[in-house]
Amino acid sequence: MPAKSASKKRASRSSKAGLTFPVARFGNLLKKGRYAKRVSSSAAVFMAAVLEYTCAELLALSAKVSERGKMHSIKPRHLCLAIREDEDLHTLLKDVTIAGGGVPVNVHGAISRKSKKGRKGLKAKDASGKKATEKKKASAAKTSATKTSASKKTSASK
Numbered sequence: 001m002p003a004k005s006a007s008k009k010r011a012s013r014s015s016k017a018g019l020t021f022p023v024a025r026f027g028n029l030l031k032k033g034r035y036a037k038r039v040s041s042s043a044a045v046f047m048a049a050v051l052e053y054t055c056a057e058l059l060a061l062s063a064k065v066s067e068r069g070k071m072h073s074i075k076p077r078h079l080c081l082a083i084r085e086d087e088d089l090h091t092l093l094k095d096v097t098i099a100g101g102g103v104p105v106n107v108h109g110a111i112s113r114k115s116k117k118g119r120k121g122l123k124a125k126d127a128s129g130k131k132a133t134e135k136k137k138a139s140a141a142k143t144s145a146t147k148t149s150a151s152k153k154t155s156a157s158k
Helices: 012-017 023-032 043-066 076-085 088-090 132-157
Strands: none
Touching: 012 043, 012 088, 023 043, 023 132, 043 088, 043 132
């Protein structure tokens, strides 16, 4: 009688699929839920993979939102903002209400405050890099030059 070889290590379906979420639990819930007469074993693997990916995506986006707010923990508000910023998650979770999530910030452009042109003591620069005072002086010089040339033309035509 041949001796039994070393017992093989049991590997769960989650570890075989490289997932963290429990595949066996999803399989049992699919069977007990009576969603269909027959449920494939790969259906549980697929469901676990999709839910794990969705959760990882949501946590990554909400972590970025919390870092923007200089926070170290993810709050329900960060989850809500992450869902509303991502187009795919927003369509998936459009009818979901998160307790403590609040509402997305939306200020209409007509009622928002105008931005100040510069700080106190500093001269504001426009896109071309010129200071605002230099730009005003240049435009004033152009208008005065056109006025003097226009007055010369009118005096010459008389």
